[in-house]
Amino acid sequence: MGKAITGREEDYSQWYNDLVIKGSLADYSAVRGCMVIKPYGFTLWENMRNQLDKMFKETGHVNAYFPLFIPKSLFEAEEKNAEGFAKECAIVTHYRLKSDPSKSGKLMVDPEAKLEEELIVRPTSEAIIWSTYKNWIQSYRDLPLLINQWANVVRWEMRTRLFLRTAEFLWQEGHTAHATREEALEETEKMLGVYADFVEQYMAVPVIKGIKTPNERFAGADETYCIEAMMQDGKALQAGTSHFLGQNFAKAFDVQFSNKENKLEYVWATSWGVSTRLIGALIMAHSDDQGLVLPPRIAPLQVVIVPIYKGEEGKKIVDEKARWIVNELKGKGISVKYDDDDTARPGWKFAEYELKGVPVRIALGQRDLEQNVAEVARRDTKEKQTVSLDNLVNEVEKLLEDIQQNMFNRALLFRKEHICQADTWEEFVQALDKGNFVMAHWDGTSETEEKIKETAKATIRCIPLNNPQESGKCILTGNLSKERVLFARAY
Amino acid sequence: MGKAITGREEDYSQWYNDLVIKGSLADYSAVRGCMVIKPYGFTLWENMRNQLDKMFKETGHVNAYFPLFIPKSLFEAEEKNAEGFAKECAIVTHYRLKSDPSKSGKLMVDPEAKLEEELIVRPTSEAIIWSTYKNWIQSYRDLPLLINQWANVVRWEMRTRLFLRTAEFLWQEGHTAHATREEALEETEKMLGVYADFVEQYMAVPVIKGIKTPNERFAGADETYCIEAMMQDGKALQAGTSHFLGQNFAKAFDVQFSNKENKLEYVWATSWGVSTRLIGALIMAHSDDQGLVLPPRIAPLQVVIVPIYKGEEGKKIVDEKARWIVNELKGKGISVKYDDDDTARPGWKFAEYELKGVPVRIALGQRDLEQNVAEVARRDTKEKQTVSLDNLVNEVEKLLEDIQQNMFNRALLFRKEHICQADTWEEFVQALDKGNFVMAHWDGTSETEEKIKETAKATIRCIPLNNPQESGKCILTGNLSKERVLFARAY
Numbered sequence: 001m002g003k004a005i006t007g008r009e010e011d012y013s014q015w016y017n018d019l020v021i022k023g024s025l026a027d028y029s030a031v032r033g034c035m036v037i038k039p040y041g042f043t044l045w046e047n048m049r050n051q052l053d054k055m056f057k058e059t060g061h062v063n064a065y066f067p068l069f070i071p072k073s074l075f076e077a078e079e080k081n082a083e084g085f086a087k088e089c090a091i092v093t094h095y096r097l098k099s100d101p102s103k104s105g106k107l108m109v110d111p112e113a114k115l116e117e118e119l120i121v122r123p124t125s126e127a128i129i130w131s132t133y134k135n136w137i138q139s140y141r142d143l144p145l146l147i148n149q150w151a152n153v154v155r156w157e158m159r160t161r162l163f164l165r166t167a168e169f170l171w172q173e174g175h176t177a178h179a180t181r182e183e184a185l186e187e188t189e190k191m192l193g194v195y196a197d198f199v200e201q202y203m204a205v206p207v208i209k210g211i212k213t214p215n216e217r218f219a220g221a222d223e224t225y226c227i228e229a230m231m232q233d234g235k236a237l238q239a240g241t242s243h244f245l246g247q248n249f250a251k252a253f254d255v256q257f258s259n260k261e262n263k264l265e266y267v268w269a270t271s272w273g274v275s276t277r278l279i280g281a282l283i284m285a286h287s288d289d290q291g292l293v294l295p296p297r298i299a300p301l302q303v304v305i306v307p308i309y310k311g312e313e314g315k316k317i318v319d320e321k322a323r324w325i326v327n328e329l330k331g332k333g334i335s336v337k338y339d340d341d342d343t344a345r346p347g348w349k350f351a352e353y354e355l356k357g358v359p360v361r362i363a364l365g366q367r368d369l370e371q372n373v374a375e376v377a378r379r380d381t382k383e384k385q386t387v388s389l390d391n392l393v394n395e396v397e398k399l400l401e402d403i404q405q406n407m408f409n410r411a412l413l414f415r416k417e418h419i420c421q422a423d424t425w426e427e428f429v430q431a432l433d434k435g436n437f438v439m440a441h442w443d444g445t446s447e448t449e450e451k452i453k454e455t456a457k458a459t460i461r462c463i464p465l466n467n468p469q470e471s472g473k474c475i476l477t478g479n480l481s482k483e484r485v486l487f488a489r490a491y
Numbered sequence: 492m493g494k495a496i497t498g499r500e501e502d503y504s505q506w507y508n509d510l511v512i513k514g515s516l517a518d519y520s521a522v523r524g525c526m527v528i529k530p531y532g533f534t535l536w537e538n539m540r541n542q543l544d545k546m547f548k549e550t551g552h553v554n555a556y557f558p559l560f561i562p563k564s565l566f567e568a569e570e571k572n573a574e575g576f577a578k579e580c581a582i583v584t585h586y587r588l589k590s591d592p593s594k595s596g597k598l599m600v601d602p603e604a605k606l607e608e609e610l611i612v613r614p615t616s617e618a619i620i621w622s623t624y625k626n627w628i629q630s631y632r633d634l635p636l637l638i639n640q641w642a643n644v645v646r647w648e649m650r651t652r653l654f655l656r657t658a659e660f661l662w663q664e665g666h667t668a669h670a671t672r673e674e675a676l677e678e679t680e681k682m683l684g685v686y687a688d689f690v691e692q693y694m695a696v697p698v699i700k701g702i703k704t705p706n707e708r709f710a711g712a713d714e715t716y717c718i719e720a721m722m723q724d725g726k727a728l729q730a731g732t733s734h735f736l737g738q739n740f741a742k743a744f745d746v747q748f749s750n751k752e753n754k755l756e757y758v759w760a761t762s763w764g765v766s767t768r769l770i771g772a773l774i775m776a777h778s779d780d781q782g783l784v785l786p787p788r789i790a791p792l793q794v795v796i797v798p799i800y801k802g803e804e805g806k807k808i809v810d811e812k813a814r815w816i817v818n819e820l821k822g823k824g825i826s827v828k829y830d831d832d833d834t835a836r837p838g839w840k841f842a843e844y845e846l847k848g849v850p851v852r853i854a855l856g857q858r859d860l861e862q863n864v865a866e867v868a869r870r871d872t873k874e875k876q877t878v879s880l881d882n883l884v885n886e887v888e889k890l891l892e893d894i895q896q897n898m899f900n901r902a903l904l905f906r907k908e909h910i911c912q913a914d915t916w917e918e919f920v921q922a923l924d925k926g927n928f929v930m931a932h933w934d935g936t937s938e939t940e941e942k943i944k945e946t947a948k949a950t951i952r953c954i955p956l957n958n959p960q961e962s963g964k965c966i967l968t969g970n971l972s973k974e975r976v977l978f979a980r981a982y
Contacts, residue, residue: 030565030622031610034558039638042555064533067525068612068643068659069581072588074521076598086588090560091600092612093584095647097563097577107567109582109609118600119522121559121583121612131521141834147530152559152643156586168559343632 005355007289012233019283020162023292023356033160033167037276040356043300045170045276049150051202051298052172052274055194061146061174068152069119070128078252081126084219088156090121090167121154126220126271129175130249137177137267139258144187145177153275163280164237164491171275177267179257181246184268185223188244191272192225195240203278204295204407205229205285206415207239208437208486210462215446218271222246228461228486230415231284234435236461236488239281242272280491285411286380292357293379295407296400303329303336303396304358306349308365315340318364321389325362328393334400354379359403360396380407421484428475428487432458437488441481443474452476452487461486496846498780503724510774511653514783514847524651524658528767531847534791536661536767540641542693542789543663543765546685552637552665559643560610561619569743572617575710579647581612581658612645617711617762620666621740628668628758630749635678636668644766654771655728655982662766668758670750672737675759676714679735682763683716686731694769695786695898696720696776697906698730699928699977701953706937709762713737719952719977721906722775725926727952727979730772733763771982776902777871783848784870786898787891794820794827794887795849797840799856806831809855812880816853819884825891845870850894851887871898912975919966919978923949928979932972934965943967943978952977 005018020026025041037045053063069092076082096113100106122128129147136142150172157165174191178184192209199205207227217224221243229239250256250266259265286293296302305325307318322338329336339349346363353361363375374392377384380403387395419437422428431438442448442460452475453459463485472481496509511517516532528536544554560583567573587604591597613619620638627633641663648656665682669675683700690696698718708715712734720730741747741757750756777784787793796816798809813829820827830840837854844852854866865883868875871894878886910928913919922929933939933951943966944950954976963972 027623027626029558030619031558031560031562034560036558036623037556039553039555043553045556046554062530062534063537064530065528065536065661067520067522067527068645069522069525071522072598076596079596082588082598086590086598089586089588090583090610091585091588092581093600094582095580097573097580097582097611099577105567105570107563107573107577109584119581120588128521132518132527135518154559170556 005289005291008232015289016280016284017162019287019292025279025283025292026162028162031167033157035162035166037170040300041279044279044282044294044298047298047300048198048202048278049172052194052198053150055198056148056172056174059190059194061148061176063149064147065149065151066125066128066132068122070122070125072118072120074127074131075120077127077131078220078249080248081124081220085123085155089123090154090156092119092121122151123153123155124271124273125149125151125153125173126175126245126249126269127253130253130255130269133175133177133267134253134255137255137257140179140260143177143179143257143267144183146174146187147176148172148174161280163276163283165277169276171273173271173273176270177250177255178270179259179265179268181268184246184270185244188223188225188242188270188272191270192227192240192242195242195272195274196227199227199229199239199278199281200408202295202297203282203285204297204404204411205239205281206408206412208462208464210464210467210486212241212462213446213449213460213485215449216460218243220245220248221271222248226462228488229281229285230411230418230437230488231281231491232414233284234418234437234488236437236490237277237281237284238461238490239278240272240274243270245269245271284491286407287357290351290382291355293407294357294359296359296404299357299359300335301337301356301358302334302400303360303362304349304353305336305338305362305364306346306353307338307340308346308363310366314366315342317369318366321369322364325364325389325392329396332393332397334397360399362392362396378403380410422475423472425475429456432456432487432489437461437486439484440475440487441472441483442485443477443479443481448474448476448479456487458487458489461488461490496780496782499723506780507771507775508653510778510783516770516774516783517653519653522658524648526653526657528661531791532770535770535773535785535789538789538791539689539693539769540663543685543689544641546689547639547663547665550681550685552639552667554640555638556640556642557616557619557623559613561613561616563609563611565618565622566611568618568622569711569740571739572615572711576614576646580614581645581647583610583612613642614644614646615762615764616640616642616644616664617666617736617740617760618744621744621746621760624666624668624758625744625746628746628748631670631751634668634670634748634758635674637665637678638667639663639665652771654767654774656768660767662764664762664764667761668741668746669761670748670756670759672759675737675761676735679714679716679733679761679763682761683718683731683733686733686763686765687718690718690720690730690769690772691899693786693788694773694776695788695895695902696730696772697899697903699953699955701955701958701977703732703953704937704940704951704976706940707951709734711736711739712762713739717953719979720772720776721902721909721928721979722772722982723778723905724775725909725928725979727928727981728768728772728775729952729981730769731763731765734761736760736762775982777898778848781842781873782846784898785848785850787850787895790848790850791826792828792847792849793825793891794851794853795840795844796827796829796853796855797837797844798829798831799837799854801857805857806833808860809857812860813855816855816880816883820887823884823888825888851890853883853887869894871901913966914963916966920947923947923978923980928952928977930975931966931978932963932974933976934968934970934972939965939967939970947978949978949980952979952981
């Protein structure tokens with residue numbers, strides 16, 4: 001096996017990279033910090049995107065497209081937002097190359113083609129979108145605006161990791177405009193719910209919904225809601241955020257509407273996004289030392305059929321049955337591949353599809369066919385069973401649902417086993433070191449939060465929604481606290 | 492009518508802009524040369540994209556994603572390609588902003604964050620993709636690679652027009668790698684065929700397939716195939732291109748594979764693309780002085796129902812019937828909107844949906860309902876008919892197909908009436924002035940082609956595929972020629 005991957009225990013970080021690269025999801029590129037999403041990884045993203053897009057449309061949103069570039073003067077209009085992203089902006093300063101007179105066949109930036117105003121490659125699109133909404137919104141009749149965009153964005157990160165943190169990534173960003181604060185808050189929470197449903201029901205990853213502390217808020221938001229997922233090393237991964245932006249962008253871009261009483265008011269805003277980072281979460285939540293484990297509802301390929309036979313005559317018999325199974329499964333909307341490549345042995349194929357996380361593998365053996373059965377293996381538990389061909393299609397369909405459920409339950413159980421309370425600093429650090437989410441008291445100040453981050457390398461992931469109120473003492477300062485918050489080390 | 496649009500005869504160019512802006516397809520943005528694609532326009536693009544994507548997948552292609560940025564050293568590797576795009580490249584030179592010490596609250600480019608190597612925002616992705624393919628291709632077993640990418644690209648155009656020529660646009664770019672010249676050529680032609688099928692069958696725009704002259708070839712291609720469409724002013728619009736790239740990129744990036752005889756060979760390449768420019772073609776091929784006329788197969792909205800009633804009781808009766816029709820149409824997969832907004836009059840709505848090009852409008856009148864009928868209007872011919880509610884759904888379904896066919900036939904007839912031969916320079920210029928495509932002899936030299944372009948403002952759109960061979964004399968020089976080529980003024 002040329003593609004053996006590093007074990008989780010041995011080197012978690014290398015295990016992750018091996019899964020991404022050897023599992024054919026993505027590859028490094030020639031551009032610093034940017035990755036290539038390979039066809040297998042991109043199909044996974046397409047499946048995720050299509051489902052999310054459907055959910056956005058079902059909740060009344062429409063897609064649009066706004067420019068990649070943001071003129072600097074617009075970018076800096078909402079000061080907190082600008083300040084938050086200034087340090088990681090790719091900046092276009094010129095619009096032409098010319099032949100380099102000193103090097104034949106080489107090009108240089110044409111100094112005469114300098115832009116009057118620099119353009120920022122969007123790290124997020126609030127600025128360009130709200131400068132546009134100004135022209136679209138005059139009256140309460142123009143509201144709400146419920147718009148989403150699928151796009152690439154660029155954030156110049158110094159330390160990058162495939163999917164988790166790359167200079168360019170793909171995402172969607174919803175940008176909505178509302179007449180009232182209440183309606184905008186409702187939207188913020190609704191979209192958090194959509195994200196949670198998607199991640200739990202399609203990615204099979206349980207999440208904790210909550211609100212960020214002011215320190216961890218999106219730059220320019222009044223409130224940031226988030227969903228937090230647990231990875232197999234006990235670290236947290238922020239899987240999606242939904243921001244209540246108040247009237248900050250409306251004020252920065254002077255977007256007012258005349259209300260029913262014909263008075264001018266500033267518009268209320270939300271924005272919300274998930275990105276290709278979710279693929280990182282998916283990998284780390286489910287995979288094992290044999291490779292990826294992908295949930296059936298979004299797997300690029302749900303079923304693979306591997307033939308086992310001797311000679312031409314044997315192949316013919318197996319081929320015929322395989323074609324029939326392929327047709328039947330496709331008829332049920334199940335994606336299936338018949339891998340009859342005769343240059344690779346079945347054992348090699350088994351390992352390959354295990355590595356790639358294909359949920360169900362059917363081994364179609366010439367001898368088994370004589371008894372009208374096939375061997376069906378599920379990727380999540382690696383269990384195999386012998387199934388009569390008469391029931392095969394129904395069994396596979398049930399199995400896919402079962403795998404989906406089992407993956408979620410397993411991840412949920414893992415999380416239950418790795419979430420605890422801590423009441424002393426020692427307990428707190430110990431629990432983190434053992435790879436736990438920790439519910440602990442915090443005195444509510446940014447200073448304490450910062451100090452905990454520096455000392456224990458853990459951040460407040462969120463204040464969970466519907467958090468039970470319970471008086472206690474801050475884990476660090478001993479000051480009074482009215483509720484526990486969720487701490488974890490995080491990606 | 493606040494939204495009246497300029498007539499075609501009055502000012503064709505303003506007519507086009509009015510359709511785009513007032514038809515809610517797109518808007519100008521705060522970024523020079525970049526547009527905002529509005530939800531209605533974006534849904535149109537989604538419909539086009541989804542159909543094309545399906546056709547690409549049916550022909551064996553898969554999607555992937557490559558970086559937005561291309562390091563200058565990679566960009567310049569294929570010299571002809573680099574030279575062809577050098578003058579219109581947006582260039583990233585810095586990766587950080589900082590507070591401007593001289594202006595409170597403002598930002599400036601941080602001079603200390605200058606990139607060692609400049610990054611080109613992709614105008615097309617051959618360079619970044621072939622630098623990646625180098626790592627993916629070792630043996631003939633790795634071929635063919637049939638990959639497509641949906642992406643944004645940037646070409647710094649000096650004179651921009653909504654959809655037709657914008658600094659940033661959306662497109663797809665296929666990039667395939669093959670073991671033999673024949674296979675690559677076959678792919679080039681196959682994808683041209685896919686484009687032609689899509690534009691004719693879905694956009695209802697007839698196209699002429701052909702090959703570009705060396706002058707008009709894609710920079711870096713050995714041969715460029717194209718489809719050319721006729722607009723209502725008789726000008727041509729290049730609707731799609733498919734390039735046979737030979738071994739140019741394989742040589743520039745040293746991409747070799749070991750063939751079955753275990754010898755190293757350079758890989759053969761194709762690339763092919765269509766863009767949001769197609770929306771410009773769609774608008775100019777079909778629309779009229781009342782607004783957009785959109786073909787049913789890709790229209791964002793296929794049917795609109797407008798209620799006509801008096802009083803609450805009347806509304807209730809009409810509402811109930813409308814809901815039934817909406818359900819029936821949706822059941823047939825037809826997109827439909829019931830516009831019961833009571834703040835706008837029916838006449839206003841009629842004009843609005845005419846402007847937006849909705850193929851079928853159903854006026855549901857309270858009085859008509861008493862007679863179990865409704866008035867159905869088709870956008871393409873503006874004909875109205877009274878249809879029994881019992882047949883309504885089937886009639887609408889048939890009507891949508893009929894509109895689709897009629898739009899294609901009408902455009903085809905228009906083209907037949909505006910394509911001619913010319914044998915003298917006077918005939919040639921006159922025919923062009925009257926808004927025709929002109930088939931004329933050309934002596935085959937670049938010099939003559941250039942001269943004709945300068946003098947008559949017409950370019951050789953293509954040498955049509957299966958072009959009849961016929962000896963004659965060049966329209967400009969009188970030199971011998973073996974075939975006529977297609978000339979036109981063009982977008």
